[in-house]
Amino acid sequence: MRKVCVLGGGMTIFRRRLQETGKEMSYEATKMALEEAGLELKDVDSVVMGSAPDAFDGIHMKGENLLDGAGGAGKPYLRVFVGGGTAVFTPIAGWWHIASGMADVCLVVAEEKMSSVFPHPQSAFGHIWDPILDRPLKPNLVWIFAMEMNRYMTVHGIKKEDIARVAVKNKRNALDHPCAQLAANLTIDDVLNSEMMAWPVQRLDISPPSDGASAMILASEEVAKKLTDDLVYLDGAGWCIDSTMWTDRDLYFPEYVAGAAKMAYKMAKIENPRKEIDVAEPYDPFDYKELHHMEGLLLCDKGEAPILTREGVTERDGDLPVCPSGGLLGVGNPIAATMGIKACEIYWQLAGKAGKRQVPNDPQVGICQAWGDLMQYGSVLIMRRG
Amino acid sequence: MTKPENPKGVELSSKQMKEGDVIVNKWDPRVKYAWATGEAISRFLEEMKNGKLIARKCDSCKRILFPPRMFCEECFKPTTEWVYIKDTGKIETYSISYLDKDARRITDPIFVGVVSIDGASEKMGIMHYFDETTKEEISIGMPVKAVWKPPEEREGAITDIKYFRPLKEGEE
Amino acid sequence: MEDRIAVVGAGSTKFRPDTSEQNWKELMFEAASKAYLDAGLNPRKDIDSFVTCAEDYWEGFSIYDEFVPDQLGAAMRPTCTVCGDGLHGLAIACMQIMSGMVDVVAVESHSKISDLNTYNDVVLFAFDPIYNRPLAGHPYYVAGMEMNAFLNGSGNTEEQCAGVASKNMTNALKNPLGAYGKNVGVGDVMGSEPMFSPAKKLDIAELVDGSIVLVLARAEKAKDITDNPVWITGFGWNSGTPWLEGRAWGRASYAEEAAKMAYKMAGIAEPRSEIGFAEVDDKFSYKELMHLEAVGLAGKGQAGNDLENGRFQPDGDIPINASGGSLGCGNLIEASGLHRALEVVLQLRGQADGRQLNDIERGLAQSWRGVPTASGAVAVFER
Numbered sequence: 001m002r003k004v005c006v007l008g009g010g011m012t013i014f015r016r017r018l019q020e021t022g023k024e025m026s027y028e029a030t031k032m033a034l035e036e037a038g039l040e041l042k043d044v045d046s047v048v049m050g051s052a053p054d055a056f057d058g059i060h061m062k063g064e065n066l067l068d069g070a071g072g073a074g075k076p077y078l079r080v081f082v083g084g085g086t087a088v089f090t091p092i093a094g095w096w097h098i099a100s101g102m103a104d105v106c107l108v109v110a111e112e113k114m115s116s117v118f119p120h121p122q123s124a125f126g127h128i129w130d131p132i133l134d135r136p137l138k139p140n141l142v143w144i145f146a147m148e149m150n151r152y153m154t155v156h157g158i159k160k161e162d163i164a165r166v167a168v169k170n171k172r173n174a175l176d177h178p179c180a181q182l183a184a185n186l187t188i189d190d191v192l193n194s195e196m197m198a199w200p201v202q203r204l205d206i207s208p209p210s211d212g213a214s215a216m217i218l219a220s221e222e223v224a225k226k227l228t229d230d231l232v233y234l235d236g237a238g239w240c241i242d243s244t245m246w247t248d249r250d251l252y253f254p255e256y257v258a259g260a261a262k263m264a265y266k267m268a269k270i271e272n273p274r275k276e277i278d279v280a281e282p283y284d285p286f287d288y289k290e291l292h293h294m295e296g297l298l299l300c301d302k303g304e305a306p307i308l309t310r311e312g313v314t315e316r317d318g319d320l321p322v323c324p325s326g327g328l329l330g331v332g333n334p335i336a337a338t339m340g341i342k343a344c345e346i347y348w349q350l351a352g353k354a355g356k357r358q359v360p361n362d363p364q365v366g367i368c369q370a371w372g373d374l375m376q377y378g379s380v381l382i383m384r385r386g
Numbered sequence: 387m388t389k390p391e392n393p394k395g396v397e398l399s400s401k402q403m404k405e406g407d408v409i410v411n412k413w414d415p416r417v418k419y420a421w422a423t424g425e426a427i428s429r430f431l432e433e434m435k436n437g438k439l440i441a442r443k444c445d446s447c448k449r450i451l452f453p454p455r456m457f458c459e460e461c462f463k464p465t466t467e468w469v470y471i472k473d474t475g476k477i478e479t480y481s482i483s484y485l486d487k488d489a490r491r492i493t494d495p496i497f498v499g500v501v502s503i504d505g506a507s508e509k510m511g512i513m514h515y516f517d518e519t520t521k522e523e524i525s526i527g528m529p530v531k532a533v534w535k536p537p538e539e540r541e542g543a544i545t546d547i548k549y550f551r552p553l554k555e556g557e558e
Numbered sequence: 559m560e561d562r563i564a565v566v567g568a569g570s571t572k573f574r575p576d577t578s579e580q581n582w583k584e585l586m587f588e589a590a591s592k593a594y595l596d597a598g599l600n601p602r603k604d605i606d607s608f609v610t611c612a613e614d615y616w617e618g619f620s621i622y623d624e625f626v627p628d629q630l631g632a633a634m635r636p637t638c639t640v641c642g643d644g645l646h647g648l649a650i651a652c653m654q655i656m657s658g659m660v661d662v663v664a665v666e667s668h669s670k671i672s673d674l675n676t677y678n679d680v681v682l683f684a685f686d687p688i689y690n691r692p693l694a695g696h697p698y699y700v701a702g703m704e705m706n707a708f709l710n711g712s713g714n715t716e717e718q719c720a721g722v723a724s725k726n727m728t729n730a731l732k733n734p735l736g737a738y739g740k741n742v743g744v745g746d747v748m749g750s751e752p753m754f755s756p757a758k759k760l761d762i763a764e765l766v767d768g769s770i771v772l773v774l775a776r777a778e779k780a781k782d783i784t785d786n787p788v789w790i791t792g793f794g795w796n797s798g799t800p801w802l803e804g805r806a807w808g809r810a811s812y813a814e815e816a817a818k819m820a821y822k823m824a825g826i827a828e829p830r831s832e833i834g835f836a837e838v839d840d841k842f843s844y845k846e847l848m849h850l851e852a853v854g855l856a857g858k859g860q861a862g863n864d865l866e867n868g869r870f871q872p873d874g875d876i877p878i879n880a881s882g883g884s885l886g887c888g889n890l891i892e893a894s895g896l897h898r899a900l901e902v903v904l905q906l907r908g909q910a911d912g913r914q915l916n917d918i919e920r921g922l923a924q925s926w927r928g929v930p931t932a933s934g935a936v937a938v939f940e941r
Contacts, residue, residue, distance in 0.1 A: 001657055001658035001659075002657075052621070053614055053620040053621055054613070054614045054615055054620075055614065055620045058683075058687065059683065059684065059687060060613065060614075060615040060680055060681070060683035060684035061613050061615075061641065061684045061927070061931065063641045063642075064684065064797070064800050064927070064930075064931045064933060065684070065686065065800055066800075067797050067800055067933075068799055068800055068801065072797055073797065073798065073799045073800070074796070074797070074798065074799070074811070074815065075796065075797070076794065076795050076796055076797075076815075076816075076819065077795075077796070077797040077933070078640060078642060078646055078649070078650065078795065079640070079641040079642065080638055080639070080640055080641070080650075081614075081621075081623060081639050081640075081641050082623050082638050082639055083621040083623055083624065089638060093638075093650070095657065096650070096653035096654055096656075096657045096659070097653060099653075099656070099657035099658065099659075100652070100653040100654075100655075100656030100657045101656060102653055102656070124620050125620065126620075127614075127618070127619055127620035128619065128620040128621045128624065130625075131618070131619075237659065238636070239636045239637070239638060240634060240635065240636055240637070241623070241626070241627045241632060241633070241634070241635070241636075241637040241638075242627070242633060242634055243627060243628050243633040243634070244624055244625050244626075244627060244628050244633075245628065255634065256634060259634055259635075260636075263636065267659070372621070372623075373621055373623055373624040374621075374624045376624065376627075377623070377624075
């Protein structure tokens with residue numbers, strides 16, 4: 001297999017509503033990533049787009065519409081889409097382009113413009129459900145989080161305050177992220193006293209809808225070595241989908257995330273993730289999801305993540321920094337574009353470019369993960385410093 | 387140096403949108419579907435009209451699959467047999483929602499959750515509403531029973547069950 | 559290609575305008591079951607990765623990917639959705655294998671377009687929201703504009719386009735999968751109702767439902783699976799500008815570039831002499847001629863003459879769309895490209911029944927994603 005390196009990352013600010021169109025956001029993120037890599041669009045052999053539902057942008061086949069903003073016009077261009085899993089799946093798709101020999105430089109772009117939906121991005125989420133079994137009940141997406149969170153809390157006897165701690169940590173971490181939408185210094189009580197949305201989910205447990213785009217430049221080792229001495233390699237990838245029948249499984253543990261993680265660990269030859277991973281960016285659209293996903297990624301035992309969080313292990317200066325970017329909870333949640341705070345963040349952390357967000361002790365191996373569909377998709381990417 | 391440096395983007399407020407400070411382009415897409423329900427779900431909906439829940443059995447793994455499907459996703463083989471199951475079950479998880487489908491606030495919250503149905507294989511169930519219970523009473527593991535619409539109001543839909551209520555003592 | 563990839567299994571439903579007795583899952587299950595039986599593989603153990611090709615608004619879901627795994631045997635397995643044509647999915651599958659991550663991949667693509675009641679509106683919804691969409695109208699007028707520009711620029715004629723429709727619908731009479739096989743002549747097409755002038759009713763492929771699954775494997779695995787492998791020796795894909803205003807009308811740049819990429823990989827210098835037969839996109843009759851010129855199987859401005867000289871007939875020099883194409887079998891939306899590939903595979907295996915071509919070693923499949931896109935892909939297959 002040809003080795004693949006990351007040469008640059010880019011992202012727009014994340015906000016509830018940006019003036020820029022999807023194309024324009026894609027362009028800004030792409031430009032930034034190319035600049036960091038020291039490359040121009042003409043050096044790019046192929047482009048991968050990651051974007052979630054067309055219903056957000058309000059354009060059918062939106063990948064086709066976005067392609068010139070993402071630098072894809074006249075090039076081999078593909079769009080992948082695995083729900084919320086897209087954020088980390090898109091760079092995996094970029095990996096194939098180079099590892100297969102089909103490209104030497106691949107531009108990976110992720111875009112989401114959620115603000116176009118009227119009256120609310122939630123209206124688009126109404127169409128993710130099974131039309132016969134679920135939609136007649138007029139569900140809200142928050143319901144499935146609430147149902148999953150309740151199951152997780154009940155099975156392990158977890159207190160709400162131990163979950164709220166994640167929201168406090170991530171929103172505080174986000175104070176150091178220049179793109180952040182909801183960075184804040186909060187207390188656990190602030191979270192516990194925030195508006196009840198769908199019990200047990202409260203307003204401050206949730207990441208916001210956002211507009212934004214992000215981009216990464218991937219290149220073959222050969223190309224990368226000509227441009228930099230500080231190489232960051234893609235080292236392991238995994239992706240896994242569970243059955244559509246989400247009401248037929250126990251929601252307390254994300255087996256599909258574990259499936260994707262095992263695939264990635266095998267590829268990266270990681271036998272003991274708890275010891276070998278230095279920094280992690282699990283998907284945190286809700287505070288409990290960070291904990292759920294730490295367990296799914298086998299970074300701790302089932303039910304142990306809230307304890308590690310309480311003990312400070314997951315703080316930026318802890319033993320296992322988790323979501324040092326500020327995550328979706330603090331920086332924002334433009335679905336696919338959260339690639340910027342998952343995959344790009346791990347790259348910046350390993351390359352020592354995270355500045356104020358930099359985790360100490362010279363991290364060598366990092367992992368990021370995204371989650372999506374009807375609580376059924378896991379995508380996992382491991383990077384390693386050269 | 388903190389990456390990303392100088393990120394771009396111009397934030398708009400909802401006030402700017404509402405007051406017409408920015409031009410807004412609106413489109414109301416005409417997108418209408420009539421999904422073929424298929425063999426398994428057609429029968430499932432027919433039986434809902436009769437006030438019954440029906441499942442499919444996989445001969446290979448012996449699971450009773452609910453909601454019913456014509457193939458078993460574990461064995462990747464066609465399922466073989468129709469099996470009536472009960473209209474009672476157990477709450478696997480639930481939420482009490484103060485949001486409607488468009489994220490608008492509602493004062494009378496919706497009790498919603500997943501019910502695993504008695505007679506189907508373990509954990510197999512559907513999402514539905516709960517009623518005749520309170521925030522204090524409802525719990526994971528609570529036995530429940532379907533409350534059906536009167537036969538003349540049923541139309542072959544998941545909503546032919548109005549909701550699930552707590553199972554009373556001695557009731558089946 | 560260093561590490562060769564073979565098609566080791568193929569399965570398909572019939573293509574029909576209405577499949578209301580099956581839902582989309584049952585349709586896909588049928589095609590997948592046939593493909594896995596054909597390959598002699600158990601998807602739950604023997605297939606490493608699954609790829610499907612779909613767009614949300616064709617299906618009526620906001621995240622269609624959710625509804626994919628069970629019917630493909632893909633639950634709890636590496637699976638992904640590509641928002642592209644079936645040949646884009648094939649490219650992803652090949653890259654997964656070539657990257658060394660997996661050995662055996664199933665690629666699925668389907669149309670359940672009969673579930674969609676407002677097809678025209680959904681196609682229009684793909685138009686640029688500021689510049690093009692407000693002009694409304696039936697979105698196929700874009701094809702009429704392109705046909706006009708192509709005929710004007712290339713010197714091909716409306717009659718020659720009608721000849722494509724006539725050939726493909728007649729070819730489809732010998733294809734049991736097809737829905738629109740009929741004996742129509744050039745006069746019938748020319749006399750059919752004007753639709754998007756110069757395109758007439760019979761110049762336009764009708765929509766159908768159907769699902770297709772191909773199973774791909776790397777060479778060392780393929781040899782254990784089948785005695786009749788069909789090798790994928792080259793593939794490419796490309797997108798032109800999304801701006802209707804900025805397009806080189808009358809030119810299919812996406813097909814030119816995709817073919818260039820595929821030919822380079824397959825080591826093909828002279829496609830006209832090195833490719834025995836082809837299945838190219840013909841969602842509109844003119845597109846077949848345009849695409850043949852773009853992929854170099856006809857000289858510039860010569861495709862129509864070649865057609866009239868019988869060169870593209872099943873017994874001609876280089877048979878084109880012996881399957882009947884989209885005009886004869888129906889427009890399978892995103893599955894159209896995989897239908898092109900399926901036919902090439904069946905022909906190379908010698909399994910094309912009454913429409914079997916003789917003495918063929920190498921075939922080409924080419925796809926286009928339809929109005930309003932300028933995106934498509936190409937794949938080269940060899941015995």
